[in-house]
Amino acid sequence: MAQPDACYTFPESFLWGSATSSYQIEGGHDADGRGPSVWDAFCRQPGRIHNGDSGDRACDHYHRYREDIDLMTHLGLQAYRFSIAWPRVMPDGRHANEAGWDFYDRLVDTLLERGIEPWVTVFHWDWPQALEDLYGGWRSPRIIEDFAHYAGEVSRRLSDRVTRFFTINEFINFTDRAYHVGEFAPGLQLSRRERNQIRHHALLAHGDAVAAIRQQARRPDVQVGIAQDTQVCVPVMETEPHIAAARQAMRRLDAHFLTAILEGGYMPEYLAAEGEHAPAFDPADFDRISRPLDFVGINTYTPHYVRAIEQAPGFEFIPHPPGYPRMDVPWLYVGPQILYWVARHLHDLWQVKSVYVTENGCACDDRMNQQGEVLDTDRVMYLRNHLIAAHRAVTEGYPLHGYFAWSLLDNFEWADGYSKRFGLVHVNYETQKRTPKLSADYYRQVIAARSVL
Ligand code: GCO
Numbered sequence: 001m002a003q004p005d006a007c008y009t010f011p012e013s014f015l016w017g018s019a020t021s022s023y024q025i026e027g028g029h030d031a032d033g034r035g036p037s038v039w040d041a042f043c044r045q046p047g048r049i050h051n052g053d054s055g056d057r058a059c060d061h062y063h064r065y066r067e068d069i070d071l072m073t074h075l076g077l078q079a080y081r082f083s084i085a086w087p088r089v090m091p092d093g094r095h096a097n098e099a100g101w102d103f104y105d106r107l108v109d110t111l112l113e114r115g116i117e118p119w120v121t122v123f124h125w126d127w128p129q130a131l132e133d134l135y136g137g138w139r140s141p142r143i144i145e146d147f148a149h150y151a152g153e154v155s156r157r158l159s160d161r162v163t164r165f166f167t168i169n170e171f172i173n174f175t176d177r178a179y180h181v182g183e184f185a186p187g188l189q190l191s192r193r194e195r196n197q198i199r200h201h202a203l204l205a206h207g208d209a210v211a212a213i214r215q216q217a218r219r220p221d222v223q224v225g226i227a228q229d230t231q232v233c234v235p236v237m238e239t240e241p242h243i244a245a246a247r248q249a250m251r252r253l254d255a256h257f258l259t260a261i262l263e264g265g266y267m268p269e270y271l272a273a274e275g276e277h278a279p280a281f282d283p284a285d286f287d288r289i290s291r292p293l294d295f296v297g298i299n300t301y302t303p304h305y306v307r308a309i310e311q312a313p314g315f316e317f318i319p320h321p322p323g324y325p326r327m328d329v330p331w332l333y334v335g336p337q338i339l340y341w342v343a344r345h346l347h348d349l350w351q352v353k354s355v356y357v358t359e360n361g362c363a364c365d366d367r368m369n370q371q372g373e374v375l376d377t378d379r380v381m382y383l384r385n386h387l388i389a390a391h392r393a394v395t396e397g398y399p400l401h402g403y404f405a406w407s408l409l410d411n412f413e414w415a416d417g418y419s420k421r422f423g424l425v426h427v428n429y430e431t432q433k434r435t436p437k438l439s440a441d442y443y444r445q446v447i448a449a450r451s452v453l
Contacts, residue, residue, distance in 0.1 A: 008391045008452035015402030016447040017079035017117075018072065018424065019359050021124035021169065023055045024411040026085060028062030032099035035091025037126035038137065038178075042185030053417030059409050060432050062103065069110050071425055071434060072408065076447040079117040081227075081358060081404045082107070083124035083169065084154055093128040093146050101157055108161050118162045119404075121227060122151045122209060124169040125178075125185070132186055138174060138198045139190070147205040152212030160218045166297055166358070167209040168202070170229040171257045173414075175199045183415055192277040199256050200279040206261070207288035223294035226261070227358040230254045232338040232345070234303040236318060245308035245315035250345050252313065253304070262350040264290040269313070295401070297358030298342050303335025327362035327382065329413075329420055334362075336385035343390075343398035355399050359406035360386055363413070363420040366437065374426045374437040383439060387452045405443060409434065 023039050030036075043054030061068055072080055086093065088100035111118045127137060135142045151167060159165075177184040180195035190198075206226065213224050233250040235242035251259050255270035264286045271278045305318040325334045339357060346352040362382045366374045383405070393400045410423035418429055424440040427433070445453055 008388060010391060010394060010450045012450065013401070014394065014450070015079050015117075015356070016077060017081055017119065017402060017404040018075070018077055018408040018443075019081035019404040019406050020061075020408050020411065021083040021121065021126075022085035022088070023058070023124070023126040024407075024413070025059040025061040025409055026088075027055065027057040027060040028088075029054075029056040031062055032103070033091060033097040034085065034100060035087040035097070036129040037085065037087045038129050038132050038185040039126050041129050041132075042187055045187060048187060049415055050417035050419045053412065053419075055412045057429075058412050059427050059429075061409075064432065065103075065107050066110060067434065068409065069107075069114055069116070071436065071440075072111075072116055073114045074436070075424070075440060075444045077116055078447070079119050079164075079402070079404070080111055080408070081119040081121060081166075083121035083126075085126050086123065086150055087126065087128040087130070089153070090150060091128060091130065093131040093134070094149065096153070104158065108158060112161055117164065118158075119164040119166070120154065120158060120162050121166040121169050122154050122213070123147070123167065125174045127174070137186065138179065138201050139194065141201055141204070144201055144205045144208055148208035148212040151209035152216040155213040155216035155222070156218070159213075159216065159222050163219060163221050163223060164295075165213050165222065165224050166227045167206045167213070167224065169227045170299060171199065171202050171206075172229065175202050192274070193279075196256070196274055196277055196279040200281050200285070203257070203260060203289045204285055207285075207291050210291040210293070211288070225293050225295035225297050225354075225356075226258075227297035227299055228254070228258045229299040229359075230258045230342075231304045232298070232300045232342045233306045234335055234337050234341050236305050236307045241308035242306065246306040246341065247345050247348055248313065249304065249306040249315040249317065251349055252315075258296075260286070261290055261293075262296075262352070295354035295356055296346055296352050297356045297404075298346070299359035299406070300338045300342050300357060301360060301362065301406075302331060302333045303338050305335070327378065328365045329363045329416070332362055334382065334385075336382075336389045339386045339389040339400075339403075340393045340398075343393040343400035344396075347398050353399055354401050356402045356404065357390065357400070358404050360403065361406035361422050361424075363422050366410075366421045366426060368426065368435070372435065374435060376437045376439045379424075379437065379439040380442045383442060383446075384452055387446065391452060
């Protein structure tokens, strides 16, 4: 009888986790002094969210966190990535709500009791509505100081127990999608020039938060990184011209965020392309923006295919053909090689020393059978194939150091409301009953065996 294929075994040092975010799972929207976030306000705008859903209750994690940590323990998670709700701990954006901080103290303490490392995302898009009202949120440079103060407070209060912090989750979703496209909170459609200036404010906020977290750290082993949704570019075939093209494409695609942070400036191609819409900035800003990071987290779900071409810029994106395999959200095309190329490109482009996949997973049309089981073989297939690609990166010596499955629980999927399920664990939103899916058992066994099964 053949044993599990040991060639897919990960080193003991590889970290296995799962990720969530505050607004998507906590609920308790007005519990114990929490103030409204821009998402609370946005969900009340008719037509903005599928079915009129909101995060008012979500998975009621605010009250059920112990039960959810029992689930994490059952899965054998070594780490749990979650975000702090800024308006829960500072309803007006600056002044403390002690009851809010108490929740995160209890959450961290319970995780540590179970031997689960807390990885804290300082910001996952739910900034206080009070700051939007006061000075327009990310439109104003005033948020930079408020954000750094908030990040420093997170570090001062938690870094006696928490040693891993992400400043920001996915810039584009609280800059472009929030203020230019308008499909995310606060739902504005400002000019390209304003969008670019908002992007710059967010970069400065990130850089100053790095400094604040380190300045307030209460332990020498505190590390700071970022969780960015850099679009991972995959060569149409693994020959050097297409590989080089994919590498350059990924660098260009994130020119305004990760590339700018890791290279200490905007690519000339970006500034040229933006022309009169380019942001106003002082090159010295990048002394702050590009403060060194201890690790880079990438949230990645779907590939961008690239081929080499003769003419500038030397690469071309290949659109997905109509029949290309997708999961249960239209943007989620399946391309497991992203978990190989994410580590290789970050290493080859920027000599990043430590890479984590801080989100990977998929929405599936989950159905519960008569026995109350969710046999999500589609999600198991997705996880298995992506972990094989991750294993290739590790085996070839690229600095992929861990994996956080998105998500622990089905949860509020932003404008899609509760219509899309990404969880390893099914949530019945009426009864709040949690049911581990087949994929939860799969992931539990992968972690236990440190192998792709
Ligand atoms: C993101 C966010 C998550 C999403 C997940 C599925 O990456 O957009 O970090 O909040 O829910 O990615 O879309």
